[in-house]
Amino acid sequence: MSAGTATIAVPAVTERKQSGRWLTALLLAPSAIWFFVLLILPLAVVLIYSVGVRAPAGGYQAAFTFDNYLNLPARWTAFKNTLTLAPLGTLICLLAGYPLAYFLAVKSSARWRLILLILVIVPFWTSFLIRTYAWIFILGGRGIPAILDAMGIADVRFINTPFAVMCGIVYAYLPLMVFPIYVSLEKLDKRLLEASEDLGAGPFATFRQITLPLSAPGIITGCMLVFILLMGEYLIPQMLGGGKVFFIGNALVDLFLQSLNWPYGSAVAMGLVVIMLVTVTLYLRATAATGGRRDASLI
Amino acid sequence: MLRAYSILAYLFLYGPIMLIVLFSFNSGLSAADFQGFSVKWYAKVGGNSLMLAALQTSLIVAFTSAALATLMGTMAALALQRVKGPVRLIFDALTYIAIMVPGIVIGIATLIALVTTFEAANTVLATIWPGDAPLQLHMGYGSIIAAHTLFSMALVIVIVRARIAGMDRSLIEASMDLYADPWATFRQVTLPQLMPAIMAGFLLTFTFSFDDYVVANFVAGPLNTLPIYVFSSIRRGVTPEINAIGTAIMMFSLVMLFSAQLLLRRKSAPQRA
Amino acid sequence: MDRKDFIKQLRRYQKGSISRRHFLGVTGLGTATAVLAASMPHLLTRRAFAAGELGDQVNLTTWPDYHEPKNFEKFTAETGVKVNITVFGSNEEMFAKLKAGGTGWDVLVPTNYTIETYVGEDMFEPLETALLPNYDPKFYTDARFTAPGDVNGKTYAVHKDWGTTGFVVNSAKVTEKPTSWKEFWDLTNGAHKGRTMVHDYQLTTIGNALKYFGYSFNSNDEKELAEAEKLLIDSKPNLFAINSDYKPSLINGDAYMSVCWTGDGKQLQKTDPAFQYILGKEGGEIWADFYAVPKGAPHRAAGYALINFLLEPHVNRDEVLFHGYPVADKRVIDLLPKEIISDPILYPAAELLAPLEFGAAATLTNPARAEIMARFKSA
Numbered sequence: 028m029s030a031g032t033a034t035i036a037v038p039a040v041t042e043r044k045q046s047g048r049w050l051t052a053l054l055l056a057p058s059a060i061w062f063f064v065l066l067i068l069p070l071a072v073v074l075i076y077s078v079g080v081r082a083p084a085g086g087y088q089a090a091f092t093f094d095n096y097l098n099l100p101a102r103w104t105a106f107k108n109t110l111t112l113a114p115l116g117t118l119i120c121l122l123a124g125y126p127l128a129y130f131l132a133v134k135s136s137a138r139w140r141l142i143l144l145i146l147v148i149v150p151f152w153t154s155f156l157i158r159t160y161a162w163i164f165i166l167g168g169r170g171i172p173a174i175l176d177a178m179g180i181a182d183v184r185f186i187n188t189p190f191a192v193m194c195g196i197v198y199a200y201l202p203l204m205v206f207p208i209y210v211s212l213e214k215l216d217k218r219l220l221e222a223s224e225d226l227g228a229g230p231f232a233t234f235r236q237i238t239l240p241l242s243a244p245g246i247i248t249g250c251m252l253v254f255i256l257l258m259g260e261y262l263i264p265q266m267l268g269g270g271k272v273f274f275i276g277n278a279l280v281d282l283f284l285q286s287l288n289w290p291y292g293s294a295v296a297m298g299l300v301v302i303m304l305v306t307v308t309l310y311l312r313a314t315a316a317t318g319g320r321r322d323a324s325l326i
Numbered sequence: 327m328l329r330a331y332s333i334l335a336y337l338f339l340y341g342p343i344m345l346i347v348l349f350s351f352n353s354g355l356s357a358a359d360f361q362g363f364s365v366k367w368y369a370k371v372g373g374n375s376l377m378l379a380a381l382q383t384s385l386i387v388a389f390t391s392a393a394l395a396t397l398m399g400t401m402a403a404l405a406l407q408r409v410k411g412p413v414r415l416i417f418d419a420l421t422y423i424a425i426m427v428p429g430i431v432i433g434i435a436t437l438i439a440l441v442t443t444f445e446a447a448n449t450v451l452a453t454i455w456p457g458d459a460p461l462q463l464h465m466g467y468g469s470i471i472a473a474h475t476l477f478s479m480a481l482v483i484v485i486v487r488a489r490i491a492g493m494d495r496s497l498i499e500a501s502m503d504l505y506a507d508p509w510a511t512f513r514q515v516t517l518p519q520l521m522p523a524i525m526a527g528f529l530l531t532f533t534f535s536f537d538d539y540v541v542a543n544f545v546a547g548p549l550n551t552l553p554i555y556v557f558s559s560i561r562r563g564v565t566p567e568i569n570a571i572g573t574a575i576m577m578f579s580l581v582m583l584f585s586a587q588l589l590l591r592r593k594s595a596p597q598r599a
Numbered sequence: 600m601d602r603k604d605f606i607k608q609l610r611r612y613q614k615g616s617i618s619r620r621h622f623l624g625v626t627g628l629g630t631a632t633a634v635l636a637a638s639m640p641h642l643l644t645r646r647a648f649a650a651g652e653l654g655d656q657v658n659l660t661t662w663p664d665y666h667e668p669k670n671f672e673k674f675t676a677e678t679g680v681k682v683n684i685t686v687f688g689s690n691e692e693m694f695a696k697l698k699a700g701g702t703g704w705d706v707l708v709p710t711n712y713t714i715e716t717y718v719g720e721d722m723f724e725p726l727e728t729a730l731l732p733n734y735d736p737k738f739y740t741d742a743r744f745t746a747p748g749d750v751n752g753k754t755y756a757v758h759k760d761w762g763t764t765g766f767v768v769n770s771a772k773v774t775e776k777p778t779s780w781k782e783f784w785d786l787t788n789g790a791h792k793g794r795t796m797v798h799d800y801q802l803t804t805i806g807n808a809l810k811y812f813g814y815s816f817n818s819n820d821e822k823e824l825a826e827a828e829k830l831l832i833d834s835k836p837n838l839f840a841i842n843s844d845y846k847p848s849l850i851n852g853d854a855y856m857s858v859c860w861t862g863d864g865k866q867l868q869k870t871d872p873a874f875q876y877i878l879g880k881e882g883g884e885i886w887a888d889f890y891a892v893p894k895g896a897p898h899r900a901a902g903y904a905l906i907n908f909l910l911e912p913h914v915n916r917d918e919v920l921f922h923g924y925p926v927a928d929k930r931v932i933d934l935l936p937k938e939i940i941s942d943p944i945l946y947p948a949a950e951l952l953a954p955l956e957f958g959a960a961a962t963l964t965n966p967a968r969a970e971i972m973a974r975f976k977s978a
Contacts, residue, residue: 105977273977
C-alpha cells in the first residue's frame with residue numbers, strides 16, 4: 028500500500044511535516060514560556076546569589092566569589108542524613124505501594140476501581156499539616172507509647188526520631204508512588220497473565236517475567252519522583268523530628284530564614300540540584316543498560 | 327492475600343484520618359485529650375470567615391493551576407514525542423529540574439525573582455500609565471498559581487510521557503491509515519488511551535497545589551491559603567477546630583467523589599443495557 | 600496637601616475619575632475621620648467608619664497566643680476591618696520574610712534587639728505618632744522598655760509589653776527544684792534525659808548556654824561562644840526537641856522542661872498549676888516587644904487604627920489578662936487587679952531582674968552565632 032501511494036503521498040508528507048512543525052511548536056510554546064519565567068529566571072537568581080556574599084545585616088550583597096561553594100562541606104552532616112534516609116524511604120514506599128497499585132490495577136473490579144483509586148488520595152485532601160499533627164499524637168506520649176506502657180513496655184520513644192520521620196515520609200509519599208505504578212499496570216493486558224498461567228508458569232514467574240518488566244516505567248517514575256522530592260523535604264523532619272533530624276531542606280530553611288546567609292544557602296541549593304541531576308542521570312543510564320525497553324525510558 | 331494487604335494499606339492511610347475525625351468532636355479544648363462529644367467546633371468553623379477565605383483561595387489556586395498544568399503538560403508531552411535532539415534534551419532537563427528543585431528553594435527564588443521584576447515593572451507602569459491609578463503588579467493569586475503550575479506541569483509531563491511510552495503504537499498507526507484526519511485519530515484513539523494518565527495528573531496536581539505549604543508560604547504575598555492558615559493556627563495551639571476543618575474538607579471531597587461516580591454510572595448505564 | 604491640590608482632587612472625585620476611596624485616602628480625610636472615631640468610639644457610629652474607608656482587612660504579624668481574640672472582634676465591630684494574623688516563632692524568620700519582600704504586612708511586632716537592624720535596612724517607616732493618640736510616652740514606667748523603639752531620634756516602634764526568658768518546669772515530673780541555668784542544663788543531660796526543649800533561634804539558645812558558664816548573654820567572644828557551642832552539641836542527643844512551639848509538648852507530657860517566655864509560663868500555669876516558671880539565677884534575657892509599621896504597608900491607615908486601638912488602656916488591660924505579659928504603661932498597670940501586679944511571674948523580684956540582659960542588636964546580624972546555631976542543629 029505504501030509503495031503504491033508513495034509518489035502521490037510525498038508532497039502530502041512534506042506538507043504534513045511543515046504543519047507538523049508548527050503544531051509541535053504551538054504545543055510546546057506554553058510550557059516553554061512557563062519554564063523560562065518561573066524556573067530559569069528564579070534559578071538564575073539563585074545562581075547569581077550563590078556567588079555573592081552575605082550582607083552585614085543578612086541577605087545578599089553583590090560580589091563574585093566561589094567561597095560559598097568551597098564551604099559546602101560544612102553542611103556534610105545534612106547531606107549525609109538526606110542521602111541515607113531518602114533512598115531508604117523510597118524503597119519502603121516502593122515495597123508498600125507496589126502491591127496496592129497492583130491490586131488496584133489488576134485485581135479490583137472495574138466498578139470500584141475509580142473509587143478505590145480516589146480513596147487513596149482523599150486523605151491527602153485533609154491537609155498535610157493536620158495529618159502530620161495526627162502522627163505527632165500517634166507517636167507521642169499519649170499515643171502508641173501510652174498503649175505500650177499499659178502493656179508493660181515502658182519508656183518507648185518514637186517521636187522526634189528518624190523512625191518517626193520515616194513513618195511520616197512513607198505516609199506522605201505513598202500516593203506519589205502508587206499512581207505512576209498504577210498507570211503503567213493499568214494498561215497491562217490481563218490476557219497476557221491468563222496466557223502465562225495457561226502455559227504453566229507459577230504466579231511468581233508470571234510476575235517476574237511479565238508484570239514487573241511491563242510496570243518498569245511506572246516503577247522508575249514513582250521511585251524517581253519520591254526520591255527527588257525526599258531530597259528536598261524539610262517539613263516532615265522538622266515536625267516529626269523535633270528539630271533534631273536535619274535534612275538538607277532544613278539546612279536551607281535555616282540558611283535562608285535564620286542565619287540570613289542567602290548566598291551560602293543558594294550555593295547549598297545549587298549543590299543539592301547538582302547531586303540530584305547526577306544521581307538521576309546515573310540511575311536512568313543504569314536502568315536503560317539493564318535492558319529496559321527503549322521506549323520505556325523517559326529520556 | 328493481596329486483598330488483605332490492600333485493606334491493611336487503606337487502614338494505614340486512614341488511621342490518622344479517623345483520629346482527626348474523632349477529635350473534631352472533642353468537647354474539650356485540647357486536640358490530645360478526648361473529653362466528650364460535641365459538634366461545637368464545626369459551628370465555629372462555619373463562622374470563621376478568615377478560614378473560609380483561605381479555603382476559597384486554596385480552591386481557586388488548586389483548580390486553576392491543575393487545569394493549566396494538565397493542559398500545558400499534556401500538550402508538551404505529546405509534542406515531545408515528535409521532537410529529537412537538543413530541544414528534547416533541554417525540555418527533559420527542565421522538566422526534571424522543575425520537579426527536583428526543593429520547594430523551599432524555588433519558593434524563595436521565585437519570590438525574589440518576582441519581587442524584583444514587579445518592582446521594575448511597577449516603576450515603568452507608573453510612568454506610562456494614563457490616568458491616576460496605574461496598574462500595579464503584586465504578589466497574590468497570579469504568583470501562587472504561576473508557581474504551582476510550574477511544578478504541576480512538570481509532573482503531568484512525566485506522567486503522561488510514561489503512559490505514551492508504553493502505549494500500543496500499532497493502534498495509532500492503524501487509525502492513521504484508516505482515517506485521513508489526524509485530529510480524529512487523536513480524539514478517538516490516542517486521547518482515550520491517555521485519559522487515565524491525564525486524569526491521574528490532574529488529580530495529583532490538584533492535591534499538590536491544595537495541600538502545598540512551602541511554596542505558597544513564600545509567594546502568596548498577603549493572601550492566605552488553607553495550609554498557611556492551618557500552619558499559623560497550629561502554632562497558636564491545636565484546638566479541635568483544626569480537626570473540624572480537616573474533617574469537613576475530607577467529607578466534602580468524599581461527597582463530590584460519590585456524586586461524580588453516580589453521575590458517571592448514570593451516563594454509562596444505557597450503554598451497558 | 601495644599602488648597603489647590605485639594606480642590607484638584609475634589610474635582611477629580613466629582614468627575615468620577617478617581618474613586619471615593621482614593622479621594623479620601625489621598626486627601627487624608629479618611630485617616631483623620633478614622634482616627635477621630637477610634638479615640639472617641641462613643642461619639643461616632645459604625646457608619647462613620649465606612650466613610651473612613653479603612654478597607655476591609657489589616658495584616659498583623661505577631662507571636663503565638665499574644666492577643667485577646669475578643670479584642671479583635673471588638674475592633675472589627677467598630678471599624679469593619681478584619682484582622683488577619685500571621686504568627687512566627689522567631690524574630691530571625693520574621694526579619695527574613697520581610698526582607699525578601701512582597702509580604703503585604705501592615706503591623707509588625709518586633710522584639711527590641713531587631714529594631715535597629717530593621718531601621719538600618721530601611722524596612723520600617725518612622726511612626727506618625729499623630730495617628731496614635733493613645734500613645735503617650737510620659738506614662739511609661741521604665742525607659743529601658745521604650746528606648747529601643749527610638750532610633751536616631753525618631754520613633755519607629757511603640758511599646759507593647761515586656762518580659763523575660765527563663766525556663767518552665769513541670770514540677771509534677773521534675774521533683775528537683777532547679778533555680779539556675781546550670782541546673783537546667785545538668786538536669787537536661789542527667790536525670791531528665793530526653794525531656795527538655797530549647798528554642799530554635801540563636802538568641803536564647805546560645806545565650807542561655809553561655810549563662811551556664813556565667814558569661815554574658817550577648818557575648819560575641821569567640822572563646823566563650825566555642826564553650827557554649829560545645830555544651831549545646833553535647834546536650835543535643837539529650838534534648839526532646841529544638842522548637843519554639845513548646846507548649847503543646849509540655850501540655851501533653853512529652854517534655855518536662857523548656858526555655859520559655861513569661862506569658863507562656865503564665866498561660867501554662869493557668870492550664871496546670873504544676874508548671875513553674877523560673878528565672879535562672881545567673882541571668883538571662885529581658886526583652887520588650889513593640890508595634891511597628893513596615894514600609895509599603897498596603898493597609899496603612901487600618902494598621903495605625905489597629906495599633907491605636909490596642910494601646911487604649913482598657914483594651915490593653917484585657918490583652919494583658921489574656922497573654923500574661925507585663926506592660927510598662929502606667930495607665931494599664933493602674934487598671935490591673937492586684938494578683939497580677941504582685942504575680943512573681945509577670946513582675947519578678949528585683950534581684951532576679953537585675954542580672955537579666957536585653958538582647959543586643961549585634962547578635963541578630965552576627966554570622967558566627969548563626970553558624971553555631973546551624974552546626975548545633977545539624978549535629
